[in-house]
Amino acid sequence: MAVAEQKDPGRPRFIRSLRWWIGGILFASTVINYIDRQTLSILAPYLKQEYHWTNVDYANIAIAFRIAYSIGQSVCGRLMDRVGTRRGLTISVTWYSIVSVLTSLASSTFSFGVFRFLLGAGESANWPGASKAVSEWFPKRERGLAAAFYDSGSSVGGAVAPFLILPVYLRWGWRVAFVIPGLLGFLWLMAWRRLYYLPQEHPRIGDAERQMILAETQEAATEGKTRLRDLLKLPQTWGTIISKALTDPVWFFVTDWFPIYLVAKGISLKSGLLAVWVPFLAADLGNFFGGGVSGYLIRRGWPLGTARKALVVFGGFGVLLLIPTIFTVNLFLITLLFGLATFSYASFSTIANVLPTDLYKSDSVASVSGLSGTGAGIGTIIAFELIGHLSDARQASGTHSFDPIVIVAGLIPFVGMILVLLLVRNTRATDEGLVRRI
Secondary structure, rough: HHHHHOOOOOOOOOOOOOHHHHHHHHHHHHHHHHHHHHHHHHHHHHHHEEEEHOHHHHHHHHHHHHHHHHHHHHHHHHHHHHHOOOHHHHHHHHHHHHHHHHHHOOOHHHHHHHHHHHHHHHOHHHHHHHHHHHHHOOOOOHHHHHHHHHOOOOOOOOHHHHHHHHHHHHHHOOHHHHHHHHHHHHHHHHHHHHHHOOOOOOOOOHHHHHHHHHHHHHHHHHHOOOOHHHHHOOHHHHHHHHHHOOOOHHHHHHHHHHHHHHHHHOHHHHHHHHHHHHHHHHHHHHHHHHHHHHHHHHHOOOHHHHHHHHHHHHHHHHHHHHHHHHHHHHHHHHHHHHHHHHHHHHHHHHOOOHHHHHOOOOHHHHHHHHHHHHHHHHHHHHHHHHHHHHHHHOHHHHEEEEHHHHHHHHHHHHHHHHHHHHHOOOOHHHOOOOOOOO
């Protein structure tokens, strides 16, 4: 079939394994998304001096982004299901690329807060949109790996951002540095508009790949649409929300507070600089471990739900390794335990990202993914408020000031694991076709 397609002069030459090119452009979107959001964090020390921000001023700007991002995931998820993945991500990336460029015009704490709020609203569509694209393009045995692929862009984007943004700032100033991610977004849009169509419509897909994908995805397309209030009545929906709400706050604690935690342990950042990279690297590896192993188990004949839950259990137990760090001030041991914990978290997180694609038909995937993102965002805001107050109140405890926080951070994903195992199961709604069998 592939040879015949190539010889047909009226049809464009097909692209082999086109679905992985789709995965690649979703990965690129996540990389740019994270470069965009990290720009302010990287430039914050310089902007604080120029605009005389206090820590409270900077915190308020950061919270403006987080509030819009948290609410926006549910709103954009539902919008994505209504307008489709191609149009939805086009609107999202156009929106936040324009906002990124316009941030260069900011001149006060208030205007920075407004632009960050608008940026969070636009960027919030990335994960619901990527989840929906995976559900449209990948068979169930590959969805875990595909989710790991695009999700790993967050770690790559976070790691790349300083090397891109700081040189631009040092040469041309902070205003130009905010323009760069916006320009990257516009370049991505040109590739996205050329590459992304549904499998049944794509002019560059081979017949064999199209038939393989549609054999699974078209089954759900024949069913009626599910209302949001009906989705919220399903235990599977709450299991999916909890899978993010009780894990992502721990990840953001590690990414945003790990350097402060090391200093509280009496370790200088100069000696611990390399250690700060370890959780990011471990999370990248954990993403692919979670996606790859669950796919391998499915190919070995494991039921879909059992294969996914095996990684949930692995992640829930693995994050408990944060707790032993309260007993040591050894940098190597702390770094090792945090690395193993974030590896485990990322394995769990990959399954959390893929659950909407496993459980729901295409016109509900982004909605449920958005709800889980909103849950994660609310959990993170609450966690950060508690971490700040509790760590300040315990400063007199010296190297043990973060002990209660780390214990809770280790236990919360374990609780999430138990709840996911209880809630994500086949029920009467499965028999009625409201959710897929798992």
